[in-house]
Amino acid sequence: MIKGAIAIFKRDFKKFLGNPFVIIFTLLMPIMYLVIFGNAMGGTISHVSLAVVQEEPYVTGTPLFDAVVADLKHMAQRDSPPTFDIIVYTDELKAKRALQTGVVSGVLIFPSPLFSDRPMRLYVDSSDSVTPSVIISGVNAALVQSGFRNQVEINKIYGDIKYLQFFGVGVIVMAIFMTTMMGGGIALIKDREMGIIEGYFVTPVKRSSIIMGMIASGTVRAFLSGFVIFIVDLLITGIVLQTTENFFMVLLVLFITSIGITSFMVSMASRFSNQQEYASMSAFFNLILFMTSGAFYPVIGMPDWLRWITIINPEYYAVHALRSIILRGQGLDVIGLDLIALSIFSIAAMILGIATYRRTLE
Amino acid sequence: MSTPAERSGWEEDATRNPERGGHCTPEHCVIRIEHLCKTFRDKQRTVTAVDDVTFDVKRGEIFGLLGPNGAGKSTLIRILTTLLSPTSGTAFVGEYEITKDPEQIRRIIGVCPQNSTLDSELTAYDNLEFYGKLEDVDDRILPDRIWELLQMVGLTDRAYMKVQTFSGGMKRKLEIVRAFIHRPLILFLDEPTIGLDPESRREVWQQIETLNAENTTIILTTHYMDEAEKLCGRIAFVNQGRLISLDTMDNLRLLLPAGDLIEIGFDRIDERVLSEIRAHDLVISAEVKDQRLFISARRGSTVLPAILAVFDRYSVPLTTIAIRSPSLEDVFIHLTGKNLSDGLPGGDAEQKGKGRGYGR
Numbered sequence: 001m002i003k004g005a006i007a008i009f010k011r012d013f014k015k016f017l018g019n020p021f022v023i024i025f026t027l028l029m030p031i032m033y034l035v036i037f038g039n040a041m042g043g044t045i046s047h048v049s050l051a052v053v054q055e056e057p058y059v060t061g062t063p064l065f066d067a068v069v070a071d072l073k074h075m076a077q078r079d080s081p082p083t084f085d086i087i088v089y090t091d092e093l094k095a096k097r098a099l100q101t102g103v104v105s106g107v108l109i110f111p112s113p114l115f116s117d118r119p120m121r122l123y124v125d126s127s128d129s130v131t132p133s134v135i136i137s138g139v140n141a142a143l144v145q146s147g148f149r150n151q152v153e154i155n156k157i158y159g160d161i162k163y164l165q166f167f168g169v170g171v172i173v174m175a176i177f178m179t180t181m182m183g184g185g186i187a188l189i190k191d192r193e194m195g196i197i198e199g200y201f202v203t204p205v206k207r208s209s210i211i212m213g214m215i216a217s218g219t220v221r222a223f224l225s226g227f228v229i230f231i232v233d234l235l236i237t238g239i240v241l242q243t244t245e246n247f248f249m250v251l252l253v254l255f256i257t258s259i260g261i262t263s264f265m266v267s268m269a270s271r272f273s274n275q276q277e278y279a280s281m282s283a284f285f286n287l288i289l290f291m292t293s294g295a296f297y298p299v300i301g302m303p304d305w306l307r308w309i310t311i312i313n314p315e316y317y318a319v320h321a322l323r324s325i326i327l328r329g330q331g332l333d334v335i336g337l338d339l340i341a342l343s344i345f346s347i348a349a350m351i352l353g354i355a356t357y358r359r360t361l362e
Numbered sequence: 363m364s365t366p367a368e369r370s371g372w373e374e375d376a377t378r379n380p381e382r383g384g385h386c387t388p389e390h391c392v393i394r395i396e397h398l399c400k401t402f403r404d405k406q407r408t409v410t411a412v413d414d415v416t417f418d419v420k421r422g423e424i425f426g427l428l429g430p431n432g433a434g435k436s437t438l439i440r441i442l443t444t445l446l447s448p449t450s451g452t453a454f455v456g457e458y459e460i461t462k463d464p465e466q467i468r469r470i471i472g473v474c475p476q477n478s479t480l481d482s483e484l485t486a487y488d489n490l491e492f493y494g495k496l497e498d499v500d501d502r503i504l505p506d507r508i509w510e511l512l513q514m515v516g517l518t519d520r521a522y523m524k525v526q527t528f529s530g531g532m533k534r535k536l537e538i539v540r541a542f543i544h545r546p547l548i549l550f551l552d553e554p555t556i557g558l559d560p561e562s563r564r565e566v567w568q569q570i571e572t573l574n575a576e577n578t579t580i581i582l583t584t585h586y587m588d589e590a591e592k593l594c595g596r597i598a599f600v601n602q603g604r605l606i607s608l609d610t611m612d613n614l615r616l617l618l619p620a621g622d623l624i625e626i627g628f629d630r631i632d633e634r635v636l637s638e639i640r641a642h643d644l645v646i647s648a649e650v651k652d653q654r655l656f657i658s659a660r661r662g663s664t665v666l667p668a669i670l671a672v673f674d675r676y677s678v679p680l681t682t683i684a685i686r687s688p689s690l691e692d693v694f695i696h697l698t699g700k701n702l703s704d705g706l707p708g709g710d711a712e713q714k715g716k717g718r719g720y721g722r
Contacts, residue, residue, distance in 0.1 A: 199479025202443045203496040204468040361445045 025280035032284065036291045036306065045134045045301045046081045049104040051095040052088055055112040065110045067146035068120075068139070075138055083138060099123055099157065101334055102324070105300070106135040111150065119151035126156035127327040129166040130298050158328055168233040169322045170295020173315050175229035176222045176258050177290060181282045184218035184262045185269025192273045198361065207359040214266045215259070215350065222258035230254065242329045249325050249335070256339060257318040260346035264314070267353025289315045314345045392548055392579045393419035393442065397451035400437050400603075411437040413603035414451070419548075419581060424574050426594030427583040428694070434603040435583035436476055439552050442581075443473045456547060469498075472546035474538050476553045476583075482526035486517055486536055489525060490543060497544035511539040514569065531562035538566060542573060549573060551582040555589060567593060587690040597690070601698050614693045621646055622662025623692070624669065626655040627682035638672045645669075653681075 016023070050072065054065050061069075069086060076082045087104060089095035095107045105125050111118035122139055124132035139152055188210075191197040200210075230250060234241070241247050265282060272278040292299075292306055293315035299307060310316040321338035324330040332339075400412040411434045419425045427435045440446040442455055444464035452459060458466045480489050490508045499507060512518045515535040525533060534554070542549055554570070555563040570593060574580050584590055590597050591611055598608040607614065621644075631650060639648050639657065644665045646658040659665045662685050673680055 195475070195477045196479045196481060198440075198445060198475045198477070199473075200493070200496055201445055202468060202471065202473040202475075203493065204465060204498060205496040206465075360447065361440065362447070 019274070019276060021274075021277045022280050025277075025284055029280075029284060029287065032287055036288060039306055040291045040297055040302050044077045044080045045130060045298075046077070046083055047085050048083060048106070048131050048134055048138075048300060049085045049087060050135060050138075051098055051104040051107040052086055053090070053092050053095045053107065053109045055092070055109060057112065057114070062110065062113045062116060064116060064120075064146070064148050064150065067148065068108075068110070068142045071142035071145050072138060075142065083134065096123065099125060100328075101330070102328075105131045108135075108139060117150065119153045121153045121155065123155045123157055125328075126158045126161050127166070127323060128298050128300075129161070129163050130301060132156065161327060162237070165237040165239055165327065166323075167296065168237045168239075169326055170290075170293065170319055172226055172229050172233055172254070172322060173257065173293060173295060173318045174290060176226040176254070176261055176318075177286055177315065179222040179225040180218055180258075180262045180265040181286055183221055184265040185214065186275065186278060188214060188266070188269050189272050189275050189278050193275060201359060201361070207357045208354045210359075211266060211270065211350070211353045211357055214269075215263050215353070218262035218266060219255075219258045222262050223255050226254040226258060227251070239326060241326065245331075246325050246329060249331070250322065253318060253321045253325065253335065253339070253342075256342045256346065257314065260314040260318075260342045260349065263346050263349035263353060267349050267356065270353055270357040289313050292316065293319045295319050312345075314342055317341045317345075390420050391418045392421045393453065393455050393581070395438075395442075395451075395453040398438070398441065398448050398453055399450045400434075400441060400446065401449045410603050412441065412448075415600075415603075415605045416451075417598060417605060417608050419579065420596075422574070422577055422579055423595040424570065424580045424582065424593050426590040426597040427581065427600055428585065428587075428590050428597055428690070429583075429600035430585060433600045435600055436552055437603075438600070439473075439550050439581070439583060443471055443550055444468060470547040471550060472541035472544065472548070473550045474541040474552065474554060476556065478533055478537060480525045480533055480537055480540070483524060485522050485524055486512065486528070487521040489536065490540055493540050494543045499544050507543060511543060515539050515565075531558050531565075534558055535562070535566060535569070538569060542578065545576075546578065548579045548581065551580065553583055553585070555584070555586065563589070587694070591690050599694060599697055606697050607693075611690070614690065615688060617693055617696055621658050621660040621688075623686055623688060624657040624659060624662050624666060625682070625684045626657070626669070626673075626680055627653060628655065628673075628678060628680055629653070630678070631655065632676045632678055635672055635676050635678055639669055642668060 052065070052069055052072075054062065069088075072084050073082065073086050075084060087098075089098070089107075092107075092109060095104070095109075098104045099107050102125065105128060107123040109121040109123075111120060120139070120143075122136065124135050126132055136152075136154060143150065143152065188197075191200075233239075241250070264285075268281060268285070269278055272281070288309065292302070292309045292313050294310065295315070299310050299316065302310070317338040321335040321342075324334045324338075328334075395415055395417050398412055398415045399410065402409045402411060413434070415434075415438065427438065429435050437446065441448050441460065442453055444460060444467055447461055452461065454460070455467045456470050458464075458470075460467060481492070484492065487508060490511060491504065494504045494508065495501075509518065509521075512521050515532075515538075517532060517536060520528065520532070525536070528536070534557075538551065538554060541551070551570070555566050558566065567589070570580060570582070582589075582593065594611065596608060596610050597614060599606040607617075636648060636650065636655075639645055639655075642659075642665060644660045646660065648655060648657045650656075657665075657669065666685060670680075670683075
């Protein structure tokens with residue numbers, strides 16, 4: 001029994017050592033977890049954009065306005081950039097519209113100088129799980145520091161949104177990624193590994209046909225699983241979509257996201273000839289893309305260098321678009337940019353996949 | 363045997379003097395290989411799998427590429443089927459150059475690779491359909507064509523069963539018919555009968571001959587001598603990446619001395635037996651190796667009683683006795699000084715590497 005066990009051990013270990021790529025990725029994974037997950041989840045929140053408006057009749061700053069805004073501006077965690085980016089609006093309606101379209105995360109309205117003992121009104125984007133509490137505590141702290149005793153009236157513009165609902169949207173995107181990871185592209189590698197590829201490389205089939213065929217089938221699967229999880233998410237979190245239009249818009253976003261992520265994985269897969277290597281690589285990308293997508297934790301809490309990754313991360317746009325529709329009931333005007341970014345990403349991935357696909361055995 | 367009319371007249375061929383290789387006219391010549399080389403490099407070493415090979419394949423023939431394992435046959439086939447690119451040299455398949463027009467070449471060839479490339483998770487029908495679509499077979503005739511092929515290999519009742527449930531022979535036959543679903547001009551068969559039982563081999567051979575009768579040029583690699591002898595019009599011997607010889611079967615036989623081979627096993631031998639046998643008029647040579655006596659003799663069956671009589675006279679007991687005509691195997695041994703592989707039908711594994719005895 002021992003002899004057999006040792007033989008199995010030796011064989012397995014030899015294979016492990018013979019595959020430096022997998023070793024590197026095995027070690028890289030926990031390090032990336034530490035760096036990315038640690039930073040994405042525990043980062044200090046900074047640069048929260050907060051609109052401040054002085055009620056009519058507008059005069060250049062009441063004492064309350066000046067004192068609180070100055071305090072808010074200088075508020076910062078130690079060794080961090082300022083917590084708030086203050087944007088001064090003169091029109092309350094414009095400020096609220098900015099909040100609705102996600103340009104700012106909160107609107108703080110100071111009472112009219114004629115009724116200076118009235119409460120300050122604070123509107124926050126409650127679809128975000130973290131920033132509202134940062135804004136509320138920031139405003140309260142500034143108020144205490146300034147010595148005024150006004151009340152703060154808090155309005156959550158999307159009502160109370162639970163973390164479950166916030167996170168649920170991210171899980172829909174995760175479903176798409178998992179499907180592509182298990183399916184998209186792995187068939188290509190399997191074909192290469194098992195030599196089946198030799199059978200169809202001698203036919204006139206074009207390499208663009210091979211890649212597009214793989215992407216098409218992967219997209220359908222990813223879309224279906226995204227759709228199932230979307231429905232499950234609605235049932236579990238109890239979110240009700242406001243219009244049928246929103247429902248179809250979610251489907252559109254799911255579809256484009258599926259194309260984008262599938263294309264990316266297929267184009268990656270076409271460079272590998274070993275399932276193990278592909279598996280470690282895709283787990284690695286899964287981590288980076290999902291962590292920086294803002295699914296767990298708002299992007300605003302990430303350090304700047306990590307936020308750069310989100311700019312090229314299709315999952316970031318997908319999460320943002322889905323959250324806009326599902327949690328905030330926003331429309332094309334808000335998610336348009338996300339759709340464009342996702343489309344550009346998909347097309348780039350397809351071109352990369354087709355251009356780098358090896359249509360020989362070498 | 364394989365000497366249809368169109369195959370005669372090629373006796374003086376290109377290989378003995380490779381410079382003549384490219385001179386075959388396009389009407390007669392379907393593949394032209396010119397100084398083809400292929401080297402594989404990795405960190406440790408460089409392997410030359412194909413080493414300056416030049417020859418032509420003529421339209422309509424069954425061409426055999428023969429050689430031991432690792433001789434470079436499959437690499438050569440893979441280069442010709444556009445799966446690998448040559449390190450140097452070139453080749454034309456049809457009228458197309460392999461590195462310039464791989465797409466066009468893929469349209470006119472059918473390939474049955476050495477290892478199974480069937481998708482075992484799909485049914486026989488689905489495998490053929492998938493392939494037919496990739497080969498751009500007209501959708502209107504594809505279903506009929508698939509049933510025709512399934513019938514040809516007797517798998518109609520298994521059409522909707524997954525390939526993983528098939529026996530090795532069924533898989534092989536399915537794969538061969540798959541290769542000509544689009545009626546290719548040239549069919550490449552890499553070791554078509556490897557691992558098949560004698561019955562299945564005969565069926566595959568029959569198929570190959572049927573196809574050839576439909577004017578398909580067939581190039582097959584094999585390390586089975588009997589297969590090459592049975593099917594091939596011309597045979598190219600490849601060893602260690604080099605073309606050693608290319609000729610028709612009949613001409614190749616001429617390389618051997620006339621006569622038959624007699625092989626006698628014994629426990630001990632007497633020097634007098636040997637000298638007496640060697641003295642016989644019809645005996646060309648007699649050599650002892652590994653408890654065996656190899657005799658090359660004209661009209662072997664006539665000589666045999668006399669030889670046995672000698673053994674009898676000196677009371678030397680025999681353990682085995684065999685007589686045969688020289689085969690391709692012997693030609694190969696003659697050319698390379700070694701056996702094609704172990705355990706071949708008609709081959710003697712023991713004499714590997716030192717069996718160049720009889721001809722000399």
